[in-house]
Amino acid sequence: MRLTCPICGARDRREFYYQGDAIALDRPAPDADAAAWDGYVHLRDNPAGVRRELWHHEAGCGSWLVVERDTSTHEVHSVALAVDVAEARG
Amino acid sequence: MRIDGKGLVDRSKKLRFQFDDIGYSAFEGDTVASALLAAGQRLMGRSFKYHRPRGVLTAGGEEPNALVTVGQGAAQEPNVRATTLEVHDGLRVRSQNAWPSLKTDEMAINDMASPCLGAGFYYKTFMWPRTFWEKFYEPLIRRAAGLGGLSGAHNPDSYEKAYAFCDLLVIGAGPTGLMAALTAGRAGADVLLLDEDSRMGGRLNAETYIVDGMPGSDWAAEAVAELDSMKNVRLMTRTTLVGAYDHGTYAALERVSSHLGTAAKGAALETFWRIVAKRAILAAGALERPIAFENNDRPGIMTAGAVRAYLNRWGVSPGQRVAVFGNNDDAHRTATDLIEAGVEVAALIDSRPDAVLKGHAFPTYAGGMVTGSTGRLGLKRITVKSESITEELEVDCLAMSGGWNPTVHVTCHMNGRPTWRQEIASFVPTPGSVPGLEPAGACNGDFSTAACLAAGVAAAKSALKELGLKAPRSTVPDAEDSAYCLSPLWAVPGKGRAWLDFQNDVTVKDVKQAATENFRSVEHMKRYTTQGMATDQGKNSNVAALALLADATGRGIPETGTTTFRPPFVPVSLAAFGAGAQGEGFAPRRLTTSHHVSVAMDAPMIEAGLWYRPSYFPKPGETHWRQSCDREVGYVRNAVGICDVSTLGKIDIQGPGAAELLDLVYTNMFSSLKVGRVRYGLMLREDGHVMDDGTTARLGAQHFIMTTTTAAAGNVMQHLEFVHQALRPDLDVRFISVTEQWAQFAVAGPKSRELLNDLLDDRIDNESWPFMACGSVQIAGVGGRLFRISFSGEHAYEVAVPARYGESLFKLLLERAEALGGGGYGMEALNVLRIEKGHITHAEIHGRTTAFDIGFARMISGKKDCIGQTMAAREGLIDPDREQLVGLKPVGSVKELTAGAHLFDRTATATRENDQGYVTSVGFSPTLGHFLALAFVKRGPERMGETLRLVDHLRGIETEVEICSPVFFDPEGGRTRG
């Protein structure tokens, strides 16, 4: 499997660390209710299809990446810097 | 027998090898199979279950019968296919799975019991008496299982792994692959052409085709020469593509030197390749199908294409009187090639009543079938039946052909399924199964040479287009273009056993029985009968078996479907797949700057993750590690000790947003930390459990140095990156790991300041440098940093210098410490010191503990948010019934305590239901004169003074302990502040 890091180019999967769903970008407010936090930390849509995930280019530039990838075929649709995605959300 | 004037072997190079301790001769280019056949040795193996005598079935890697063991001792390699094993001088091979000899195998008795040993028999028996399965039946079955054996010794050979990148990967160098490589190579593409054989050319080397007016093998050699001259083309023989993976990644196994015999010393035996190709062409050819008929497994019965390969490639006729039996036109060429080479052809039997069999110089039988054979140790006779006759023919070789299966496997490695094409009665690849990979030629269902050559050109042009390269002008060489005509024949009707999976001894009856017992899915049939699960991975039996299953269950072949194809395409040695990892190669070694000094002092070095750290520094006369440890603890408590703490993670954090970042990742406040001060910090995971702890020093308004534990350094760094980039990109902060850039040493004990003041440019005292102070210093003439922090609980410092000064500073510190009555201390003493003070490590923060559990709930500041704060407040995480940190001291008659022991009320039995907690860390305290333990106990802090029972079943220790504060020594902490 290969990911195209926006900074480093196409690299083998073994250079990256996978964390999980990109829902991790949407951290609830500290006083949000238990359901919101349960949803953030534990519950997942877990689709057999395209989803957004967080990867870390651990053995490369150290960038965190938001990757759109199909979990059934492993096809990668897009890779963006997490910084850019997070800043765009405001 | 050898046929003069035939074959591509080098008859000027004579070789000798041994098979089962008997000597044979061979020529360079022979395989063990071709040389044995040349000598008339047809018996080469025994089948797995029934131990039936077997000879070669094929001439390639798909061989199911002729598996041999090569070499002896540690280098012994089992299950090597005699059909691809190149002979070198002095080679020694042995047959497998037979005792006492291949000819007189005692286990052939199984064959007599075969009616009771059919598909799935073992599921229906061996159940009684109950204990007999493990005691008796299973050991017997296990001894009979497997074909070859491992030596049991460590692998002595070396293997390598490599990466390769290319524009176009061409898999297979037969006519299709050669034309594809030529076309793409001439266009300037970066081409990698692989072939599993030692010689490129594929079937051209096994047939008598004429290509472009010359023998096919000559044309192939010329093509290879042209490719070899191109700088943009890499040729790899003896290299098998074994797997297709995501995004243009492929794995291949190269046999580097196994064919060289003694010339192989020092060289890698095999190389495992990871290839990244922008585009790929699969030109893997096709594999011939046997035909199932009663006793179709005798030595001497093989596929018709294999007979041609032995004849034309190796110059060997597998028999002196050969019959050919097939359902297609292609098989006829075996008879014609043989007769032209002067070999007697007893018959050409074609199952199709309308087969065109005129004008041959040998007997022919249209609409005929072979219904049986005799000759247990070697084919003697076959029975031929047609509508009009039944005849017995004396033959010593039968060439059979049920048609050809395109080699589709690699196209199915990514969940693809092949498509059934009725007109060739075979499966072909389904387009798009592997993105970026295009099948072409015989593996795509185009069987004539002309079609293959053209397909290679077309596939290359298509790839070039996608690569953005201009295709060259090309002409397709002249070659035969005969049609592929066949009529499906999966099994000859009959009562006896007709073999499908030769190695696993699965017959037509077994498949039918599976269907009867309702194992109707092809996956069920495969698992129930074990068809397709032998070393040939079903290459010789899959299609026939599923066709018969389809018949037995009243379905068509497409509806029945195939099982899945998975990597590896051919079996790959684990040593190649794991190359480089044997012994120390498995993981890097991280050494501190004081490593060599420690080793010179005879300190046993122990692993701490990837790091090595000294366990203790033995002195002459000390015979047990406890003596050294106790002494080193004494150094720190009474004089001064030196310990290399460089392995702890160090992260340099700078910028206007640094303080806010720290406030977010730590539970306690860091923005309030003064410049020149250090603070202990607790870090939680978002789920509210402790991730790590450490100290962070503020060297400037916007400059912090965070330390982490050794084990969690990487995790914390990753976590900081995540928090910054994904959660708070608005923070203006930069940070970097400096663990390896700074060598850091603990200088701990009452005389620590005295020692340091001798080395520091500017002297320090308790006012200028109080407990938890930090800053830049000049030490021994070098710029460094000093932190007054203490893991040991004594008056202590940590001094850091750029790593290049580490070794010399360590030596200097040791020298000065020894002069003050102290010295170096290692991990054992470090551990005792911190237990005496109740300081936790990852033994306590083992991933399931919270700040509440370790008594640090108040460290979670209520004034700010932090990672993990909300989840840490979940009801289950603040329940007082939770196991919480306490200290334990022995009060029973047994004074030894052990980590891993569990704790119970004094009068309770040691059961899970009564479990009150567990011990995490234990050390003998020379300071206090007894063992100490840190433990987690339910409601621990409420039970101070209570006596519990400590039970360690594993070490046979049971004693009583008293719950106390985990800070056993100097609870007020006065010694750190001196």
Place this chain on the structure above:
Amino acid sequence: MKFSGLRVLKEGLTGNKGWTPHWRDPEPKAEYDAIIIGGGGHGLSTAYYLAKNHGMTNIAVLEKGYIGSGNIGRNTTIVRANYFLPGNSEFYSHSLKLWEGLEEDLNYNVMHSGRGMINLFHSDGQRDAFARRGNAMINQGDDAILLDREGVRKHLPYLDFENTRFPIYGGLLHPRGGTARHDAVAWGYARGADRRGVDLLQNCEVMGSDIENGVVRGVQTTRGAIRAKKVGIVVAGRSGQVAAMAGMRLPIESHVLQAFVTEGLKPCIDHVVTYGMGHFYISQSDKGGLVFGGDLDFYASYASRGNLPTAEHVMEAGMTLMPMIGKAKLLRSWGGIMDMTPDGSPIIDKTDTEGLFIDCGWCYGGFKAVPASGYAFAHLMATGQHHETASAFRLDRFRTGRGILDEEGTGSQHNLH
């Protein structure tokens, strides 16, 4: 038909004509008392115990493919009871006891073999952790022995004791741990359930659920609508999709786990061996192949296939631990879909929909749990009460933080367990 050595002999002598289907292929009824979605190991064992323990035989198992086509059809076959957290201990202990009587119970040779399992450790800290585990096992009433280096050498002389990167300090021996033949387990439970009247409906994929006012009424399938008052979801890696049909989100992320088998070899590995410095575990099947595996690939996947980095890492661990396996050849690799939970432990619970139950979250450890999971899930579905051996497997434990069962200690990131 009862299976036995005598019957095999009799059939062998009379042309093997008397064998009958191991299970029927019935047409789906319009309604059952209970339906189980998922015809894998856990679904089939649930059906079996519903029939055997609770007399519920008017039930059906709905399997979208052929029975046993999921992880039960392709795992590394390890059976063990060496968990240490209360909540897990009693469950796996119960499962092992069921394993030990399973052949008799099912009249099917599942080839369960308690050949002994050794977890190796490579540091003092790891030893202490395994000591805690071993003592917990003994407190539970199961067996454990702490071996030092020489103790390990006696059992496993073929390990690399001299040159390996992470030296062997010792191992935790679980004598009753071992292996079983995975396909046979599925078929044995299927046949046992079928004999008791349970309908096994293959090629029957659930496409949607019928839920009215928070009460389950039935499901829609590719073979028609089927009504039932009790529905149990037991679909492992597909739990998310099936639960979504009932409007539920689960704390599950589906991941691929690869596993491997070599060509058949004469006996060389008698135990189940696990490595402590890289996730690697190996045993030898009765057919002679070395069966082994290691880490997840670590990215979410439904593709049931993995990539090279993990495969290579598994082989590398094998080569440093036991270099004698170098000449063995990998015959086949495969992958399954693992339903990973935030603590690595399973869920056997009711849901917010009345009559709808769920059994999932087995991560990559579901095979050993097949008997006890079915036993407990059947108990829950039949009586509405949690079985005492599985009472900790609550769906809400993540939200409340009460009773989290994190054996690995890695926290709530799903793929770290």
